[in-house]
Amino acid sequence: MWMLPSIFHLANSDDDGMVSHKLEKMRSILEESMLENRPRLPCISLSKRNRAVVRALNPMLVTYLEASRDLCETDSILFGAALAVCRIIGAKLPVAGRATQKSSAIPT
Template sequence: MRSTLEEVIVETRSTPLENRTRLPRIALSKRNRAVVRALNPMLVTYLEASRDLSETNSILFGAALVVCRIIGAKVSTAGRATGQSSAIPAWRRRIEERITKARALIGRLICFRSGNNRPRIMRTIRMAFA
């Protein structure tokens, strides 16, 4: 367990925060608690030797990663930067879609008001007034 911890700590120190893997939530079972309790005393020596906050962060993240590996939890291989689907938040995309639909409806209402009685325009007008 100690050798795995040392390897993972060295590995996490070299990777930037943005590219670290996402850690899953683990269940609070007796087995998982036992693994954490066994790992905690090993962390003391590393944490006492840490110089700054980023090194402490690397040590704790490495310990969490070791726990996940030991209990067999699935750890995603993609980092946070590659795991995101889009930079635009979902709420903003929904609002922009509503604006686009409203503009299309306004355009068809203007066509109807100017005397356009085509079937597609009439169908839209019926749906809008319904």
């Protein structure tokens, strides 16, 4: 499991190897998240810690977005990034298979 305090202190670390390893782990989570089914994402607070995760992932997105050929690909990249943030910060995600079930609730 990814350790949140380590992410928060990425900018303050003097060990370039450790930072590089953590960023590669984040990139791996990002790439996996872009390929998966789309669960419903929770709202997350904009705490300092969560913003640090987003700031760390932002530069990684440039490569994918520049290579994007259409809006569908761009949508998948951005959704994957949002899912990666949720996974990295440990946000509760729906159990696999529930994302595609239709709700019986009447919309407002």
